[in-house]
Amino acid sequence: MAKEMKYDIFTQITEVTPVVFENGELKQIERRETYSSGCRVILNDRVGFSSTTIKDDKELIERSKRSAEYGREIIIELPEPVEYESPELSFKATEDIKTEDMVDIGVASVNKFQNAFKNPDVNINVELRKNLSNIQFMNSEGIDTTYRKCTTTITFFITRSKEGDLLWLYDGDEAFQIEDLKIDQMVDKIIDHYEKSQNTTSIKTGTYPVIMTPYALPQFLVPFTVCINGENIEKGISILKDKKGEKIFDSSITIIDDQLDKRGTATRPFDGEGLPSRRNTIVENGILKSYIHTLSSAHNTNDQPTSNASRSGSTMPSPSLTNLRVGHGEKSKDELIESIDKGILVYFLSGVGQSNTLAGEFQNGLYLGYLIEDGKIKGRLKNVMLSGNLFDVMKNIGGISKEIELVYGDMYMPYIMLNNVSVAGG
Amino acid sequence: MIKLKEYIPDLKVLSDVEYYDIRLERRFITTVIYHNDEPREISEVVQNGGCVRVLFNGGWGFSSFTNLDNLTDKVSEAKSLASNVFNGRSKILSDDKKDVKITRLGDKNPADISLADKISLVKEAGNRLRANDNIDISNVGYSDVLRQVVLINKFGTLIERDEVLTRGFVKGISMKTGEPLSSSRQANCWRGFEVFEELMDKIPEVEEEIDYLLKAENAKGGCYDVIIDPLLSGVFAHESFGHTSEADFIYKDDRMKEILKLGRKLGSDAISIVDGPINSDIAGDIQYDDEGVKAEETVLLDKGVLVNHLHSRETAKMMGEKLTGNARALNFYYPPIVRMTNTYIKPSKAKLDELIKEVSDGLLIKGSQGGMGGEMFTFSAVLGIKIEDGKLTSPVKNLTLTGNLFTTLRNIKAVSDEVKMFSSWLGCGKNEQGPLPVGLGGPYVMIKDALIGGR
Numbered sequence: 001m002a003k004e005m006k007y008d009i010f011t012q013i014t015e016v017t018p019v020v021f022e023n024g025e026l027k028q029i030e031r032r033e034t035y036s037s038g039c040r041v042i043l044n045d046r047v048g049f050s051s052t053t054i055k056d057d058k059e060l061i062e063r064s065k066r067s068a069e070y071g072r073e074i075i076i077e078l079p080e081p082v083e084y085e086s087p088e089l090s091f092k093a094t095e096d097i098k099t100e101d102m103v104d105i106g107v108a109s110v111n112k113f114q115n116a117f118k119n120p121d122v123n124i125n126v127e128l129r130k131n132l133s134n135i136q137f138m139n140s141e142g143i144d145t146t147y148r149k150c151t152t153t154i155t156f157f158i159t160r161s162k163e164g165d166l167l168w169l170y171d172g173d174e175a176f177q178i179e180d181l182k183i184d185q186m187v188d189k190i191i192d193h194y195e196k197s198q199n200t201t202s203i204k205t206g207t208y209p210v211i212m213t214p215y216a217l218p219q220f221l222v223p224f225t226v227c228i229n230g231e232n233i234e235k236g237i238s239i240l241k242d243k244k245g246e247k248i249f250d251s252s253i254t255i256i257d258d259q260l261d262k263r264g265t266a267t268r269p270f271d272g273e274g275l276p277s278r279r280n281t282i283v284e285n286g287i288l289k290s291y292i293h294t295l296s297s298a299h300n301t302n303d304q305p306t307s308n309a310s311r312s313g314s315t316m317p318s319p320s321l322t323n324l325r326v327g328h329g330e331k332s333k334d335e336l337i338e339s340i341d342k343g344i345l346v347y348f349l350s351g352v353g354q355s356n357t358l359a360g361e362f363q364n365g366l367y368l369g370y371l372i373e374d375g376k377i378k379g380r381l382k383n384v385m386l387s388g389n390l391f392d393v394m395k396n397i398g399g400i401s402k403e404i405e406l407v408y409g410d411m412y413m414p415y416i417m418l419n420n421v422s423v424a425g426g
Numbered sequence: 427m428i429k430l431k432e433y434i435p436d437l438k439v440l441s442d443v444e445y446y447d448i449r450l451e452r453r454f455i456t457t458v459i460y461h462n463d464e465p466r467e468i469s470e471v472v473q474n475g476g477c478v479r480v481l482f483n484g485g486w487g488f489s490s491f492t493n494l495d496n497l498t499d500k501v502s503e504a505k506s507l508a509s510n511v512f513n514g515r516s517k518i519l520s521d522d523k524k525d526v527k528i529t530r531l532g533d534k535n536p537a538d539i540s541l542a543d544k545i546s547l548v549k550e551a552g553n554r555l556r557a558n559d560n561i562d563i564s565n566v567g568y569s570d571v572l573r574q575v576v577l578i579n580k581f582g583t584l585i586e587r588d589e590v591l592t593r594g595f596v597k598g599i600s601m602k603t604g605e606p607l608s609s610s611r612q613a614n615c616w617r618g619f620e621v622f623e624e625l626m627d628k629i630p631e632v633e634e635e636i637d638y639l640l641k642a643e644n645a646k647g648g649c650y651d652v653i654i655d656p657l658l659s660g661v662f663a664h665e666s667f668g669h670t671s672e673a674d675f676i677y678k679d680d681r682m683k684e685i686l687k688l689g690r691k692l693g694s695d696a697i698s699i700v701d702g703p704i705n706s707d708i709a710g711d712i713q714y715d716d717e718g719v720k721a722e723e724t725v726l727l728d729k730g731v732l733v734n735h736l737h738s739r740e741t742a743k744m745m746g747e748k749l750t751g752n753a754r755a756l757n758f759y760y761p762p763i764v765r766m767t768n769t770y771i772k773p774s775k776a777k778l779d780e781l782i783k784e785v786s787d788g789l790l791i792k793g794s795q796g797g798m799g800g801e802m803f804t805f806s807a808v809l810g811i812k813i814e815d816g817k818l819t820s821p822v823k824n825l826t827l828t829g830n831l832f833t834t835l836r837n838i839k840a841v842s843d844e845v846k847m848f849s850s851w852l853g854c855g856k857n858e859q860g861p862l863p864v865g866l867g868g869p870y871v872m873i874k875d876a877l878i879g880g881r
Contacts, residue, residue, distance in 0.1 A: 023679065025514075025678075026514065029486075030487070030489070031490075050470050051471045057472065063470045067541065070541065070545050159679060161681040166801040236601075350804045354796035356606060361605075382802065383829065424828075
């Protein structure tokens with residue numbers, strides 16, 4: 001190998017075991033095994049990439065070098081070996097779970113729904129998974145390290161079909177230990193939604209206060225996550241370019257990317273380029289503190305690396321968030337609801353990421369949400385759209401809940417009340 | 427290189443199962459993506475693997491892998507997984523044995539074109555876009571997938587594929603107003619390098635659209651009569667109606683079976699929707715699905731009346747309907763599920779001008795920046811043109827169309843006379859499987875009282 005060649009290789013061996021229940025019945029058991037290895041070569045400051053599913057693929061490095069001939073100029077120092085620290089990512093009890101155990105949990109979840117509903121209109125689909133992943137990372141500077149991660153996931157897809165009113169709900173959770181899956185909580189929540197949405201209602205077009213629940217907040221924040229992406233900063237297409245140090249949200253908003261959270265399933269000892277995991281404050285008291293970077297997007301924007309390179313065995317490193325934490329406030333969620341004369345409580349949005357997200361625009365259908373009137377939750381709202389600019393509406397906050405919920409396995413979210421959101425109703 | 431079908435082991439162990447299929451696949455994927463004159467990704471990727479699916483005593487077992495060397499074990503594993511499904515009630519519809527070779531390598535097989543030549547054309551596309559004064563940023567992507575697939579099943583079917591899927595996008599972004607305004611054209615076809623060459627001919631359409639967006643004001647939210655263009659009508663046919671026609675959401679749900687019972691009048695007389703091959707090489711033209719069933723033209727909605735659902739072997743059997751050839755898997759890693767192929771709205775005899783004349787206060791809406799379907803749908807358009815007293819007037823931007831599928835089907839008042847088909851870089855996503863290559867399209871479609879989100 002020539003002296004000026006640098007490289008890193010990210011190898012992933014996975015074993016995924018889905019157990020699938022359809023309409024309350026066990027239907028299918030799967031086992032998926034993959035090997036994939038991605039090699040990035042930096043040759044004369046130009047980057048090339050190739051990946052393979054063949055073990056000991058002799059041509060992997062050759063292909064990477066070939067594409068490096070035409071590759072992007074990338075002036076980065078690859079990291080040298082360090083001691084990595086990480087919470088436990090693979091528990092023996094989780095690794096030892098058998099498909100029979102997952103079948104039992106699935107049956108129990110289905111029974112819980114069936115006992116609660118006694119309703120032939122409801123269709124219950126559940127999927128459990130064990131996800132085992134072995135990561136090996138090595139680079140030209142001498143890093144040669146591995147880690148092992150084992151999680152379990154549960155996904156619910158519950159439908160209630162009535163003439164002229166279909167309610168289809170997804171929910172899911174991921175955890176390092178199966179007893180941490182919030183199955184009972186999710187079941188109760190879904191049952192509650194079905195009760196609350198028996199009556200549908202409407203709202204007139206106008207501007208209203210809107211509460212984003214912890215389930216809707218990650219969806220609502222998508223334009224923000226697109227705008228802080230270091231590659232979009234580098235390309236100059238994000239509206240948050242050159243906004244570091246400026247106030248972008250109400251001063252009550254703090255957002256943290258915690259790569260080493262004990263419970264969050266996005267935790268890993270190092271990122272896709274071998275940088276040790278860390279805790280990044282992205283927004284502090286409304287002020288933009290950090291973007292999320294790969295080594296190259298950090299270098300090209302004269303910024304500090306943030307260890308946010310995500311990577312699989314078949315993809316190049318690219319910036320992405322890990323465990324996301326939005327800071328809590330002072331009021332209870334009930335106080336927030338009670339403070340509203342007329343407004344909307346949002347659980348799920350549709351059309352996420354379709355609008356001009358790089359400008360902070362959002363235009364979302366209300367997939368599941370309720371009318372709040374005189375401080376009380378009324379019926380389900382249908383045929384409603386919310387739109388505006390995230391960076392405008394997040395400057396006018398009516399309050400943040402003191403309650404924080406961990407949703408989808410890796411996001412800690414409060415309830416946030418936005419004072420003025422433009423609503424198109426029917 | 428060993429031929430894929432030679433990896434298939436002795437299958438005696440499967441002699442007592444109700445059904446099996448085995449799919450083995452080799453893929454070589456080249457990707458070139460440029461942002462302005464800077465390469466963002468240049469890569470060559472090898473993906474080899476396979477899967478075995480077994481239906482045994484009413485339960486399904488599925489095993490997928492990247493190591494093709496121990497298939498005997500994988501066959502036993504899939505059967506053993508299936509036997510752990512207690513009280514399984516799955517059944518499938520059988521069909522005749524088929525022996526088919528599909529070879530689609532296009533006029534210009536990408537295997538014969540150097541990486542340097544692929545890169546140079548991508549760069550040229552970007553240069554052409556940025557030569558326009560209004561376009562500050564170009565994003566151009568090219569990708570080809572050379573793939574060989576072997577599929578066998580219990581009925582003795584053997585389908586061998588040697589084919590190439592070529593896709594691309596050309597996108598221009600203007601920063602002239604301070605907010606990024608973008609327009610793109612995309613293609614995704616079972617042909618060779620010529621797919622990208624033809625896509626480059628659409629760059630003037632991108633320029634024209636950007637010009638238009640620069641003059642546009644923000645749309646005002648509200649309820650309007652709208653005419654959607656062939657791309658958006660295809661997005662509606664696919665995202666909202668098409669996904670609702672997929673029988674895996676229906677076949678075990680008694681209420682859905684009633685709501686979507688064949689023979690029911692769901693839409694106005696103006697609307698007919700079809701899924702199936704269109705005898706082209708567009709992304710959804712698969713010829714056979716991943717259960718070895720021939721892909722058929724399936725009329726879903728005929729003058730507003732529901733006449734068919736989309737099926738896999740299992741959903742067709744359980745609902746007592748015929749096979750449609752819609753069981754598709756993204757690749758060897760996944761089992762097939764019910765998916766669309768090419769989904770489109772049928773034309774009528776009306777001219778677009780005649781539709782416009784009928785609108786007194788409304789919008790002509792064009793282009794798609796993505797959509798999400800189901801009963802409640804939301805589609806982001808690229809731009810709109812106001813219609814005032816039957817005439818097109820000024821351009822608007824930042825608009826979204828949302829609505830209820832069933833209400834919208836009834837509110838379709840007319841469609842125009844010419845169908846255009848589209849395929850996109852990202853195709854379709856369902857559950858965890860995406861992007862799957864699909865085609866979609868239609869004529870111009872006029873909808874009464876549509877809900878538009880603006881600013």
